[in-house]
Amino acid sequence: MIKSRFGWSWMETDRYLFEKERQIFLEHIKLAGLRWTGQRELIMNTFLITEEHLTIDDLHRLVHREDPSVGHTTVYRTLRLLTEAGLAREVRFGDNKTYFEHHYNHDHHDHMICTACGSVIEFFSEAIESLQDKMAEQFRFVPTHHSLRMWGICAECQNKTEAIITAPPGAQPRVRVKSVVGG
Amino acid sequence: MIKSRFGWSWMETDRYLFEKERQIFLEHIKLAGLRWTGQRELIMNTFLITEEHLTIDDLHRLVHREDPSVGHTTVYRTLRLLTEAGLAREVRFGDNKTYFEHHYNHDHHDHMICTACGSVIEFFSEAIESLQDKMAEQFRFVPTHHSLRMWGICAECQNKTEAIITAPPGAQPRVRVKSVVGG
DNA sequence: GTACCTTTGAAAACGGATCTCAACCAGCCG
DNA sequence: CGGCTGGTTGAGATCCGTTTTCAAAGGTAC
Numbered sequence: 404m405i406k407s408r409f410g411w412s413w414m415e416t417d418r419y420l421f422e423k424e425r426q427i428f429l430e431h432i433k434l435a436g437l438r439w440t441g442q443r444e445l446i447m448n449t450f451l452i453t454e455e456h457l458t459i460d461d462l463h464r465l466v467h468r469e470d471p472s473v474g475h476t477t478v479y480r481t482l483r484l485l486t487e488a489g490l491a492r493e494v495r496f497g498d499n500k501t502y503f504e505h506h507y508n509h510d511h512h513d514h515m516i517c518t519a520c521g522s523v524i525e526f527f528s529e530a531i532e533s534l535q536d537k538m539a540e541q542f543r544f545v546p547t548h549h550s551l552r553m554w555g556i557c558a559e560c561q562n563k564t565e566a567i568i569t570a571p572p573g574a575q576p577r578v579r580v581k582s583v584v585g586g
Numbered sequence: 587m588i589k590s591r592f593g594w595s596w597m598e599t600d601r602y603l604f605e606k607e608r609q610i611f612l613e614h615i616k617l618a619g620l621r622w623t624g625q626r627e628l629i630m631n632t633f634l635i636t637e638e639h640l641t642i643d644d645l646h647r648l649v650h651r652e653d654p655s656v657g658h659t660t661v662y663r664t665l666r667l668l669t670e671a672g673l674a675r676e677v678r679f680g681d682n683k684t685y686f687e688h689h690y691n692h693d694h695h696d697h698m699i700c701t702a703c704g705s706v707i708e709f710f711s712e713a714i715e716s717l718q719d720k721m722a723e724q725f726r727f728v729p730t731h732h733s734l735r736m737w738g739i740c741a742e743c744q745n746k747t748e749a750i751i752t753a754p755p756g757a758q759p760r761v762r763v764k765s766v767v768g769g
Numbered sequence: 770g771t772a773c774c775t776t777t778g779a780a781a782a783c784g785g786a787t788c789t790c791a792a793c794c795a796g797c798c799g
Numbered sequence: 800c801g802g803c804t805g806g807t808t809g810a811g812a813t814c815c816g817t818t819t820t821c822a823a824a825g826g827t828a829c
Binding site for chain 3: 800801802803804805806807808809810811812813814815816817818819820821822823824825826827828829
Binding site: 495497499515517518524526528530531534535538539541542543544545546547548549550551552553554555556557558561 | 678707709711724728731732733734741
């Protein structure tokens, strides 16, 4: 089940943000001397209306529904363009796949990944961030970006008792894209 | 250049630890009803004397020097056994390779990865850890393990001015195994 | 020795990311 | 409009790290 921005909660701000992002991408395409094509528009739209952590393959599947002729190479390339334009951002959850999430106007956040059901909780802590910076400073390290991920069992899965024993120390989760957004 | 535990600083504690780890692995092998073989011993030894972040391929290369007949499959399998035994632990630095580091008696730590030279700084912050736990609690999330990584430019590389501009937001480092251990 | 295992290594399969290349098409010019 | 130029596209190939397969080799118990 993919959650859409416009699907069940239409908000003016969403529509506005969508247009803004669209403008940014168009601008980026133009500045790079590239061309505005139907495929790029479709892929961009699909990415923008979807509030999820998507792999290239996920996005390709969604795009494919609208236009089966679009190949995965184009999705891959457009996703790279979206990243360059600052609209998308790569994330990895440890299953050796690259996921993409929104970047523009979406504050930086970190992730908790449930190793039982694969759901992802997004969170942010100002305190942690500033401690990280302090730590970096101590090593005279100038950070450009970082990633904090915690694996474990989400509240929901703790009720299904058997799940608690599931994950061995080195285990990697089978991440299903079913994210829960948190503060 | 691979740094060895016994290479340039022979310490009694290291020798003791080595024996302890060896015991643990033997125990694990026995308990699992497996056999103690020359290949496993060689691979274990090589892993244990090497204080680095190693990929399967790195370790295979080292083992291969001692005994060219050992295949990479066996290294792969033994590394998994070492992980199961609690002697090794997987780490990923974002270059789509799996690195292994010591786990037993090696405190948990996090990583700063220089995107210019690929060196890795290990660090630990009690304060960050406890804030993480607090954060998890807030979401009723029970963490089993976590990973905090910061990418950026290390002190050394900041002197080579050009390096500072190097890394674009989405860029992944080419990680060279040349780690620096920190507090 | 024999029967019954596990272990091993070469090679193949796998899976995600990336590249190649010939056909295609957008934008421009006359 | 038509033709030209150079970026775009998609199928398939390639890459590369990981994991599996399978037949041969090696241990162990009796």
